[in-house]
Amino acid sequence: MLSLSLSLSETSPAEWKYISEGGATVVFSYQGPNHPVLTGKVLRLRKTPRAREGNGTPGDPDPHPITDEFTVEFQQKVISPRVYGNTWLQAFSAYHEPSRPLERRTISMIDISRRTGVLALDLIGGVSCAVEVKPKWGFLPNPIHLSQESRPIKTRNCRTCMYARLKQTEGKNAAMHYCPLDLFSGSRKRLEYALKGLWDSWVQSNGSINNLRVFSHGKIVRPNDGLTFQAWSRESFSLPPDAALTSIKSRFIDSLLPEFLHTSLLNHISTLQRSLDSLDCEGFAKLVELTRIESAGLGDNRDVNPLDADSMQPTMEDWVSFVDIFLSPEHQKNSSFKPSNLRYHTLAYLLSATFKDCSLIITLRPRSAHEESSSIKVIDLDFKSVNKIPGWFNLDEKIVKVYANIHAGMRKECIEGNSESEYDSCPTSTRAG
Numbered sequence: 001m002l003s004l005s006l007s008l009s010e011t012s013p014a015e016w017k018y019i020s021e022g023g024a025t026v027v028f029s030y031q032g033p034n035h036p037v038l039t040g041k042v043l044r045l046r047k048t049p050r051a052r053e054g055n056g057t058p059g060d061p062d063p064h065p066i067t068d069e070f071t072v073e074f075q076q077k078v079i080s081p082r083v084y085g086n087t088w089l090q091a092f093s094a095y096h097e098p099s100r101p102l103e104r105r106t107i108s109m110i111d112i113s114r115r116t117g118v119l120a121l122d123l124i125g126g127v128s129c130a131v132e133v134k135p136k137w138g139f140l141p142n143p144i145h146l147s148q149e150s151r152p153i154k155t156r157n158c159r160t161c162m163y164a165r166l167k168q169t170e171g172k173n174a175a176m177h178y179c180p181l182d183l184f185s186g187s188r189k190r191l192e193y194a195l196k197g198l199w200d201s202w203v204q205s206n207g208s209i210n211n212l213r214v215f216s217h218g219k220i221v222r223p224n225d226g227l228t229f230q231a232w233s234r235e236s237f238s239l240p241p242d243a244a245l246t247s248i249k250s251r252f253i254d255s256l257l258p259e260f261l262h263t264s265l266l267n268h269i270s271t272l273q274r275s276l277d278s279l280d281c282e283g284f285a286k287l288v289e290l291t292r293i294e295s296a297g298l299g300d301n302r303d304v305n306p307l308d309a310d311s312m313q314p315t316m317e318d319w320v321s322f323v324d325i326f327l328s329p330e331h332q333k334n335s336s337f338k339p340s341n342l343r344y345h346t347l348a349y350l351l352s353a354t355f356k357d358c359s360l361i362i363t364l365r366p367r368s369a370h371e372e373s374s375s376i377k378v379i380d381l382d383f384k385s386v387n388k389i390p391g392w393f394n395l396d397e398k399i400v401k402v403y404a405n406i407h408a409g410m411r412k413e414c415i416e417g418n419s420e421s422e423y424d425s426c427p428t429s430t431r432a433g
């Protein structure tokens with residue numbers, strides 16, 4: 001880890017530009033005068049829940065916060081600067097608040113109590129077109145521990161498609177035309193299908209789904225942006241300003257397709273997701289329960305929570321030794337279904353969640369440029385806290401319950417592997433779900 005003695009408070013908030021945000025962090029890119037460290041970098045700041053109504057204080061602090069130092073070490077690829085004063089961050093936050101989407105502003109704010117942020121390479125600034133794809137879950141679960149009710153559903157429908165359906169029933173935006181198993185298939189036809197699905201969902205939601213984001217010179221582009229959208233399509237695909245949306249869509253897909261066809265990254269990501277999540281959420285929940293019962297039988301406190309964050313939150317040493325075991329031939333022995341292996345499965349599940357939530361950044365260059373062809377980079381490899389696990393158990397149950405209520409004929413089937421046969425016999429409307 002490279003530590004730099006750098007004070008961001010020497011920069012003005014106006015020299016930073018709001019880029020985007022996820023559930024935990026907000027990202028700004030440096031736009032100020034040429035600086036040996038900051039030029040070409042983005043700054044990621046942690047968020048905190050906004051105060052509840054009628055209560056003037058910020059939301060309850062996370063009892064087990066993930067520090068930026070931990071994040072930095074976890075990723076081992078970013079630069080951690082020595083920070084800023086809180087007054088600077090307060091001014092910074094106030095200055096950029098109007099740039100944030102309203103739906104984000106009402107529930108969260110920049111955490112001004114933090115004394116660190118994370119500086120990382122700016123992968124999207126400076127190029128006319130950068131695309132962020134969040135592929136999500138690229139596998140169907142191991143059926144061994146699935147219940148009778150969930151098995152027929154979970155072995156035919158992927159988690160991402162089912163979750164999209166839940167979001168839709170809750171009135172939220174979701175990528176209803178996209179199945180990650182198509183993106184991960186390695187088949188040209190299905191990859192094209194996945195990219196079309198992402199584009200259609202992006203257009204229909206006016207760019208508010210998180211599976212696809214488009215950036216032009218570091219600024220987010222949305223389909224309804226009018227002039228910005230036109231400028232982006234003209235510059236990125238050499239199209240006339242009045243080009244039809246269908247022409248832009250096919251240029252977009254034609255540009256991305258070779259990037260996905262010629263990378264082994266997706267294969268690596270799905271293999272990691274699958275092998276780290278070997279029990280499925282249900283099997284993992286059963287193992288937690290089994291551990292609780294066993295501890296109670298041994299005379300321990302009956303209410304003992306095997307996932308208690310104080311004892312289960314992994315340290316950096318835990319991660320290092322876990323990776324050693326995971327990569328060793330011994331790992332079969334350490335991963336059998338028994339309470340003594342709960343810690344192994346907890347770390348494995350958390351790491352799987354990191355890969356299930358990562359994003360890919362693809363930079364597309366204008367056709368006329370004589371530069372090297374673009375490449376895919378992985379971002380958002382953030383550490384997930386053990387505190388999230390109970391919420392994941394509940395969400396898993398809810399997702400399957402909602403999906404089970406959908407008439408069988410209306411369900412879409414998600415195909416694992418590179419088979420294309422179903423895609424020849426199945427009408428497009430059914431595949432799009």
Ligand SMILES: [Zn+2]
Binds near residue numbers: 157180413
């Ligand atoms: Zn699917």
